[in-house]
Amino acid sequence: MNTPLSNVGRKIRFTKMHGAGNDFIVLNGIEQDLSNISQTQWQSLAHRQFGVGADQILLVEKATRPDADFRYRIFNADGGEVEQCGNGSRCFVRYVLDHGLSTKNPLRVEVAHTVLTLHSRPDGQVEVNMGAPIFEHSHIPFNAAGLASVQEFQETLYALPLNYPAMHDSFVGVLSMGNPHAVQVVGNLESAPVLQEGPEIEEHPAFPKRVNAGYMQIMNRNEIELRVYERGAGETLACGTGACAAVVSGIRRDLLDSPVKVHTRGGDLQIAWDGIANNVAKPVIMTGPAVTVFEGETEIK
Structure with missing residues (x-):
């Protein structure tokens, strides 16, 4: 069970990844406490001069619905949370498999409005079913x-x-x-x-x-x-x-x-x-x- 920590001086472990140059900070929210982090703090973490630096920050969390293996949240460099990130989803599945959080392949991952199916291939490429485009x-x-x-x-x-x-x-x-x-x-x-x-x-x-x-x-x-x-x-x-x-x-x-x-x-x-x-x-x-x-x-x- 995680012990709640103060946001002052909180140390967190991270992995820096990229998908075709779109770069990410990936954080394990299952094994460390990432609660109560503000938009300004996300923004500071993504800052390229004063932080780790990234286009987006990706959070690995426990699923909240029975048809998914994990929950996947995304914060942009401005600190705002967004609904989806395609390159990030490939990094997400690579992170989960490489860190031993799951042996399932493919994985089903919940995002803001749907569940994505992510498949890591033997050639190192990752295939993602991104769902249907929305025109309404x-x-x-x-x-x-x-x-x-x-x-x-x-x-x-x-x-x-x-x-x-x-x-x-x-x-x-x-x-x-x-x-x-x-x-x-x-x-x-x-x-x-x-x-x-x-x-x-x-x-x-x-x-x-x-x-x-x-x-x-x-x-x-x-x-x-x-x-x-x-x-x-x-x-x-x-x-x-x-x-x-x-x-x-x-x-x-x-x-x-x-x-x-x-x-x-x-x-x-x-x-x-x-x-x-x-x-x-x-x-x-x-x-x-x-x-x-x-x-x-x-x-x-």
């Missing part, structure tokens, strides 16, 4: 009132009024992979205004819980390059749910065919999606790396 606006959430729209094959693109670099509309496909995404196609990814336009899209009033802004360049029907400005983290080297959202949007626009190799700045992911059958969206399957960097102990002040 109230569940994303997304408010399209007053926005112009165009139809492109099966996808409705919405015009987001933006100020950068001058008043213009950015046409995006909108969906959720457990967290909200606004995806647009660009001709040249390197010159895309990710760092300038991304923060404005993230905070756009059409998204009451903010949004991840994705920019994809189509290489061919089975290959894209992708950059994502993540909600609460800024641009990251990779975004697993962003890769899933981009591929789903591209397939619905008849620009891509499953499976799709997604090149991010931190590495490659493979995304497979079989579309919608009988008005039911099929789950998205993501495969990619999960790597342990180092382990350590730090103090939360």
Whole structure:
């Protein structure tokens, strides 16, 4: 039984991991007390100059529902808790297996709104059933009132009024992979205004819980390059749910065919999606790396 500790000078053990360059601090909340940690303290832990440094912090906890093996919680670098992280889910299963917390493979892990199935493969890659994409606006959430729209094959693109670099509309496909995404196609990814336009899209009033802004360049029907400005983290080297959202949007626009190799700045992911059958969206399957960097102990002040 854990003894409650003060937040002043609390020492915690951690593992630093990454999935295609998207880096994480992974904490075992089963074998150590992680209660009563504030948003400011999470933010300090993720700070790259004054803390351990990470895009997100991942918590391994006991399951709260009978159909799951573990509970998985995610905190962004700004200290706010979010619903889902695809690259983090691969690191989660690698951590659980490597630390002997379970011998099950695959694992079923509960996140904010669903249960994910995670499978560690013999080649070192991790395959994740990310669940079905969500298109219903109230569940994303997304408010399209007053926005112009165009139809492109099966996808409705919405015009987001933006100020950068001058008043213009950015046409995006909108969906959720457990967290909200606004995806647009660009001709040249390197010159895309990710760092300038991304923060404005993230905070756009059409998204009451903010949004991840994705920019994809189509290489061919089975290959894209992708950059994502993540909600609460800024641009990251990779975004697993962003890769899933981009591929789903591209397939619905008849620009891509499953499976799709997604090149991010931190590495490659493979995304497979079989579309919608009988008005039911099929789950998205993501495969990619999960790597342990180092382990350590730090103090939360």
